[in-house]
Structure formats: C-alpha cells, structure tokens
Amino acid sequence: MTNSPYEDLPGRAFWRSGVAGCSPLDLRDIYARRWAIEPDWQIATAGSCFAQHIARYMKSAGFSVLDAEPKPNGLPDAAAALFGYQIYSARYGNIYTARQLLQLIREALHGERRHDLIWEKDGRFYDSQRPGIEPNGFESPAELLDHRAHHVARVRQMLTGMDMLIFTLGLTETWEHRGSGTVFPTAPGTIAGTWNPDQYQFRNFTFAEVHSDMSAALSALAEARDKPLHVLLTVSPVPLTATAEDHHVLLSSTYSKSVLRAVAGQLRAEHENLDYFPSYEIVTNPAARGVFYAANLRSVTPAGVDTVMKSFFAEHGTDLPPEEAPQSDSGDEGDGEDVVCEDAMLEAFGK
Amino acid sequence: MSRVCIIGNSHLGAFKLAVDGPEIPGISDRFEFDTFGSIRASILQTRISGDRLIPTRKDVTESFARTSGGQTEIRLGSYSVFVMAIRNSPYWIRPYLFDTQLGPVSDTMVEAIHRDFLDDWSIELTAEIARTVPEARVFFVGRPLNSQKDFLARRLFRQLDGDENAANLAIKDQLLMRLNAVAANIPVAPNVAMVRPPDHVLEPHGLFTLSKYSRGAQKADTGMKQVFKDDDTMHMNGEYGRDMLVHMLAGL
Numbered sequence: 001m002t003n004s005p006y007e008d009l010p011g012r013a014f015w016r017s018g019v020a021g022c023s024p025l026d027l028r029d030i031y032a033r034r035w036a037i038e039p040d041w042q043i044a045t046a047g048s049c050f051a052q053h054i055a056r057y058m059k060s061a062g063f064s065v066l067d068a069e070p071k072p073n074g075l076p077d078a079a080a081a082l083f084g085y086q087i088y089s090a091r092y093g094n095i096y097t098a099r100q101l102l103q104l105i106r107e108a109l110h111g112e113r114r115h116d117l118i119w120e121k122d123g124r125f126y127d128s129q130r131p132g133i134e135p136n137g138f139e140s141p142a143e144l145l146d147h148r149a150h151h152v153a154r155v156r157q158m159l160t161g162m163d164m165l166i167f168t169l170g171l172t173e174t175w176e177h178r179g180s181g182t183v184f185p186t187a188p189g190t191i192a193g194t195w196n197p198d199q200y201q202f203r204n205f206t207f208a209e210v211h212s213d214m215s216a217a218l219s220a221l222a223e224a225r226d227k228p229l230h231v232l233l234t235v236s237p238v239p240l241t242a243t244a245e246d247h248h249v250l251l252s253s254t255y256s257k258s259v260l261r262a263v264a265g266q267l268r269a270e271h272e273n274l275d276y277f278p279s280y281e282i283v284t285n286p287a288a289r290g291v292f293y294a295a296n297l298r299s300v301t302p303a304g305v306d307t308v309m310k311s312f313f314a315e316h317g318t319d320l321p322p323e324e325a326p327q328s329d330s331g332d333e334g335d336g337e338d339v340v341c342e343d344a345m346l347e348a349f350g351k
Numbered sequence: 352m353s354r355v356c357i358i359g360n361s362h363l364g365a366f367k368l369a370v371d372g373p374e375i376p377g378i379s380d381r382f383e384f385d386t387f388g389s390i391r392a393s394i395l396q397t398r399i400s401g402d403r404l405i406p407t408r409k410d411v412t413e414s415f416a417r418t419s420g421g422q423t424e425i426r427l428g429s430y431s432v433f434v435m436a437i438r439n440s441p442y443w444i445r446p447y448l449f450d451t452q453l454g455p456v457s458d459t460m461v462e463a464i465h466r467d468f469l470d471d472w473s474i475e476l477t478a479e480i481a482r483t484v485p486e487a488r489v490f491f492v493g494r495p496l497n498s499q500k501d502f503l504a505r506r507l508f509r510q511l512d513g514d515e516n517a518a519n520l521a522i523k524d525q526l527l528m529r530l531n532a533v534a535a536n537i538p539v540a541p542n543v544a545m546v547r548p549p550d551h552v553l554e555p556h557g558l559f560t561l562s563k564y565s566r567g568a569q570k571a572d573t574g575m576k577q578v579f580k581d582d583d584t585m586h587m588n589g590e591y592g593r594d595m596l597v598h599m600l601a602g603l
Contacts, residue, residue: 072456074446074464083460136459146455146522 024288025307033315034268034275035230041163042066044089048096048170049341050236050279050300052087057309058166060321065089068158069151081340084133089162090155093130094342096170097205098213098263099183104129105217108155109224115180118144119193126192128184132342137192159221164230168279169260172205173244173252186342187244202244204255210263218271231274233264237283239298242346279308354429355384355600358480359436361586362494363388363418363571365564366436366596368589375593378600382432387425388418388571394437395472399483402428418571433480433489434599438473440493441465441534441545444507444558447526451506453519461529474539481540489543490599495591498565499554501584511556527557549598552591564591 002008011017012029022028037043044066045055059065071085084091095101106112119126124137125144130151138144174183178201189195205213221229235257243252261280268276283292283304290297292304300308310320357366363386369375370384389396389411396408404425406412412423427433439446446464447456456464468474473493481489497504510519534545554561568586 070449072447072449072454072460072464074467075460076463076467079463079467083463134457134459136457139458143455143457143525146518147457150455 019285019287022287024282024285024291025303027282027285027311030282031278031311031315034272037063037164037230037316040064041230042161043164043166044068044158044162045166046088046092046095046101047166047168047234048094048236048238049339050170050238051094051166051168051234052339053300053305054166054168054234054279054309054312055088057305057313057321061309061313061318062321066158066162068161069154082135084130084340087340090158091130091133091151092155093132094170094185094340095167096185097172097174097183098169098210098217099174099205100129100185101167102213102217102220103183104155105159105220108152108159109220115182116177116199117148119188119191121192124192128182128188128193131184131186131191131193132340160225162229163227164232165221166232166234168234168236169210169264170236170238171240172210172256172259173240174203174205175200175244176203187346190346191342204245204252205259207259207262207266210259211266214263214267215270218267218274229273231271232277233267233274234277235260235264235280237280237292237300237304241298242350277312279312282308282311352383353381353431353603355382355432355434356425356427356430357384357386357434357436358394358425359386359388359434359571360391360394360438360494361388361570362436364569365495365587365589365592366434367418367571367592368569369592369596372589372593375596378596382600385420385422385425385430386418386571387415387422389414392438392472394476399427399479402426402483404480427480427484427487430484431487432600432603433484433487434596435473435477435480435489435491436494437476438471438493439468440496440547441468441491441537442530442547443493443496444526444530445503447530448503448507451503453507453510453522453526455522456526456529458529461526462533465530465533469537469539477543478539481543485540485542487542488603489540490546491539491543492546492595492599494585495564495587496548496553496558496560498562498584498587499559500562500565500582501559504554504559504584507558508556523556523558546595546599548595552594552598560587560591564588564594 042064043058045051055065066089069090071080075083080086084093092104095104103114107114114129117128118141119128119131121137125141126137127144127148138147175187176183178199187195188200239253240249240256243249245252257280264276267274283300292301292307294301306320313319357363359366367386370386393411396411397404397406404427406415406424416423447461477489477491510516511523537545548560550557552560552564564587565583567588568583570586
C-alpha cells in the first residue's frame with residue numbers, strides 16, 4: 001500500500017519533472033497517440049492558419065495528404081497559395097471556427113445554401129466564405145457561383161473520401177449575418193464586403209456552442225460516409241490578433257483558447273476515433289519562455305513548429321523531413337509569417 | 352520582295368515543307384523565305400552580336416546550316432518578318448486545365464498562368480530579336496496546337512460534346528475569350544504579335560488542330576527524314592505551314 005495516490009505516477013505527471021526540468025524542445029511523453037496512422041490513409045487538413053504548418057510538414061514527411069482541389073496545371077507553385085491552392089486539402093482557405101466548418105460540411109454534404117455569399121469591393125466580387133482565395137475577386141457574381149459550385153463538389157469528394165481529418169481549432173470570435181446566422185472567416189469590410197451593424201453581429205461562441213457545432217459536424221460526416229473516419233484535433237497556439245469584445249485582447253485570447261482546448265478534450269473523451277494533439281501546450285509551455293513566438297508574440301517561429309511536429313512524428317514512427325529540419329547555423333528564426341492568415345489583417349485597424 | 356526568317360525547332364518542319372513545296376498563291380511572289388532550325392532548346396546556344404544571331408555551339412551551327420541550305424548564322428537585319436515556331440503556343444489549353452479536366456479559371460488566374468508563359472526562354476529570345484530589329488514584324492507561333500487525335504483532345508471532347516455538357520462549353524468559351532484577351536495584350540515588344548491558328552485549321556471547339564494537318568508531318572530535327580502518317584499528334588505537315596504563312600503574311 002502506498003502513502004499517496006501520486007506516489008507511483010510517472011515523471012510527466014509532475015510539473016517539476018514534466019515541465020520545469022525538461023527542455024521545451026524535447027518534451028517527453030506529452031503526446032501518446034491513440035491510434036496509428038496507416039500508410040494508405042488519405043489525410044485531409046483544415047483549420048486556422050496554424051494548420052497550414054501541419055499540412056506542409058505532413059506532406060513533406062510522406063503522409064498521403066489529399067489535394068482534392070488541385071491547381072490548374074500551369075499555375076506556378078509560387079503563385080498557388082495566392083489563389084488558395086496547396087494550402088489545405090481543398091481551396092477553402094482558413095476555417096477559424098467550428099461553426100464555419102459545420103457550414104462547409106452541410107453545404108457540401110446536404111446542399112445547404114449559404115446566405116450573403118457574395119461580397120463586393122471596387123466592382124469585383126468575393127466569396128464571403130473564403131474571401132482570400134482570389135486576390136482580385138471574381139469578374140461577376142455568376143462566375144463566383146461557378147467557382148463555388150466547383151469548390152463544393154471537390155469538398156464533397158474530400159469529405160467522403162478521406163480516412164483522417166486533421167482540424168485545427170482557431171477562434172471562438174466571429175461575425176454573423178443577422179438574417180441567416182451565416183458566419184464568415186473575416187469581418188465584413190476587412191477584405192471585401194461592407195460593415196453594416198444592422199446586417200451583421202459579433203458572436204463569441206461558448207463551450208456549449210463549439211461543442212455542439214463540432215458534434216454536429218462529426219455526425220454529418222458519419223452519416224454521409226461508408227467507411228471509418230479518424231479525426232485529429234489541435235488548438236492553434238496563435239493568440240487573437242484583435243478582439244471585438246469590450247475588454248483586453250489577452251482576456252479574449254485566453255477565453256477563446258480555453259474554450260477550444262476544453263471542447264477538444266471533451267470530444268476526445270466522447271469519440272474513440274478522435275484524438276487531440278497538444279500543439280497548443282507545446283508552444284505555450286512556460287518552460288519555453290516565449291521563445292517559440294516571433295517578435296510580434298503571435299506568430300509561431302519555425303523552431304516552434306519544428307518542435308511541435310517533431311513530437312507528432314515521434315509518435316507516428318517518423319522524423320522531421322530534412323527540408324523542414326531547423327537550420328542550426330542560420331540563427332534566423334524568421335517571423336513565422338510564412339502562412340496565409342486573414343485574421344492578421346486586423347492588425348491594420350489597431351491603434 | 353520581303354524577306355522572311357522562320358526560326359524553329361522540330362516544328363520548323365511544317366514551315367520548311369511549305370516554303371520548299373509548291374508555290375503559295377499571293378505569298379510566294381511577295382516573300383522570300385529562309386529557315387533555321389535547332390532541336391528542342393538548343394537555339395539558346397546562340398548570342399546576338401550587332402544584328403547577327405550567332406551559334407555558340409557546333410551542333411547548332413551545323414543544324415542552322417542543314418536547315419537553311421548552308422547559312423551558319425542569322426543576319427537579323429536582312430529580314431523584315433520573323434516567324435518564331437518554338438516552344439508553347441499561348442493558345443495551348445493544357446496549362447489552364449485541372450489535370451485533364453476543364454474547370455473554372457478566373458481572369459486573374461489566367462493572367463498569372465500567362466505571366467509564367469511569358470517568363471519562358473522562347474519569349475526572351477523573341478523579345479531580344481524584336482528589339483534588335485525594331486522595324487521588323489515578329490510573329491510568335493510557338494508549336495502547333497496538338498491534333499484532335501491527341502489523348503488530351505479525346506478526354507476534353509468527352510467533357511464538351513453531348514447534351515449535358517453545356518456548363519463545360521461555357522467554361523471553355525470563357526477560357527478561350529480570356530486567352531485571346533491576354534495574348535492580344537502581350538507585353539513582349541511592340542513589334543511582336545502572338546499568332547492564333549486560323550479557325551479553319553482547328554477542330555470546331557477551337558482547341559486542337561484538325562488531324563489532316565498532322566498527316567505526313569516531318570520533324571526538322573531529324574533532318575526532315577522522319578515522315579509521320581497520322582499518328583504524330585504534335586507535328587504538322589506542309590499544308591499547315593502553308594495555311595499559317597498565308598494567315599500571317601497575306602495582310603502585310
């Protein structure tokens with residue numbers, strides 16, 4: 001008989017041995033996979049900006065990351081990201097909220113029509129659900145709808161064909177169309193559209209709402225598919241660029257990440273086919289003393305992303321791909337802004 | 352008589368067959384032709400000195416001599432018209448497809464793909480020649496659009512023909528309109544024009560060359576020795592060369 005229930009616990013259970021006494025570059029036992037990724041699994045990626053890193057590393061490491069909506073043959077690789085190609089498994093841009101993910105799934109699988117889809121700016125037309133995927137917008141509303149139909153068909157293929165979905169939860173704050181409840185990845189007026197408080201309202205989702213949206217998304221996927229789906233959730237460690245709440249951005253950021261982290265944990269407890277990977281914890285680890293953040297204290301540095309992915313790959317039987325491994329002699333950690341991130345545009349509105 | 356210089360790689364064959372063949376009404380009595388060929392991208396092994404394009408490698412010198420009837424360099428200043436039959440045509444649809452499928456491509460995306468085409472060495476060489484002889488007209492033809500028997504053509508026709516393919520036809524029509532628009536405003540040099548093959552040379556969708564033009568094609572890079580019946584979908588015959596020359600030169 002032991003003297004305390006803590007007595008036989010492993011080192012990872014104690015702050016001193018699990019965090020304070022460990023190198024933040026090599027946190028042992030922080031992630032234990034729930035299931036192995038089979039070599040033939042088709043993996044789809046989606047989520048907030050941080051998910052772009054995961055997608056890129058997974059591809060480089062040789063995992064079969066789906067590209068359900070490939071670019072035209074002649075579009076140079078260097079220009080592909082400008083048009084939203086090769087960032088995720090389809091051309092949906094960043095999906096910041098659980099509600100946004102649910103909307104896309106329902107549109108692709110149930111044919112649900114989106115309201116307020118077309119935003120205008122300077123005579124050009126933007127898809128409000130992915131305003132960043134055409135740098136100059138579309139020539140006409142009709143053309144936008146053609147592109148959307150093509151996109152949604154590809155998303156449907158992806159959702160029914162994938163074996164695994166990696167989704168990075170990013171935000172709880174969003175802007176909602178009052179009449180329809182449609183939410184958007186950017187506030188109206190940021191890239192296109194017009195900010196009108198009679199038409200749009202601010203929403204900051206609660207735990208219950210995020211959990212409900214994610215649960216509905218998982219149910220919709222399960223109903224539409226005829227094979228098992230494995231889901232890996234992560235929470236973006238990138239803090240909010242700005243908050244529309246009437247208080248300090250640090251409070252909003254903490255609220256948002258706390259809710260998302262809690263939902264991820266709850267979903268993991270409820271679904272055996274769902275796992276949580278702690279990228280959030282690895283980057284925000286106090287032992288790292290902020291070293292994984294770039295000078296703006298938001299973007300995650302290449303070293304931070306490397307550390308995250310090293311933990312992930314270690315559990316899945318591989319190593320960092322050579323082209324992604326840190327350059328020890330460069331001394332340049334970069335600014336971490338090698339991702340396409342609409343919410344960073346809110347910086348421009350700051351005082 | 353105006354002198355015309357035709358520069359090409361294997362696709363020079365169609366033009367050489369045309370100018371070496373029977374008289375071309377309305378053309379042969381007004382123009383004299385010289386042809387210079389060099390395989391694939393080997394014509395890059397040249398330099399411009401004064402108004403001369405001079406090979407810097409022996410095989411290119413030999414190829415020039417073989418395809419021109421003995422000339423080993425090009426006196427650019429002695430021609431009033433140039434025809435560039437090298438590399439891709441700006442009207443070739445493959446770069447705008449999704450693998451082998453038609454799909455919506457925005458105007459901005461068409462421009463981005465076209466900008467990549469303009470970065471090609473063949474355009475740089477064309478611009479260099481055009482700048483050296485600014486009073487000359489330079490026609491950039493590129494290689495012919497593949498024949499309608501090409502695998503890609505057969506894949507695309509399945510998407511375009513039939514009652515249920517109206518949406519794909521609309522996509523194709525819009526794409527062609529945009530290709531024509533970007534090619535017409537091409538910023539290579541003021542005296543350079545991109546040449547789209549005339550409609551009668553193309554199948555009804557306007558994407559591929561009629562297969563009758565590939566029958567009896569000859570590749571310039573095999574010393575004009577290899578003759579194709581109708582199974583070469585990329586190289587064209589003398590009739591194609593003749594029709595293209597009439598298309599470009601009749602109005603001059």
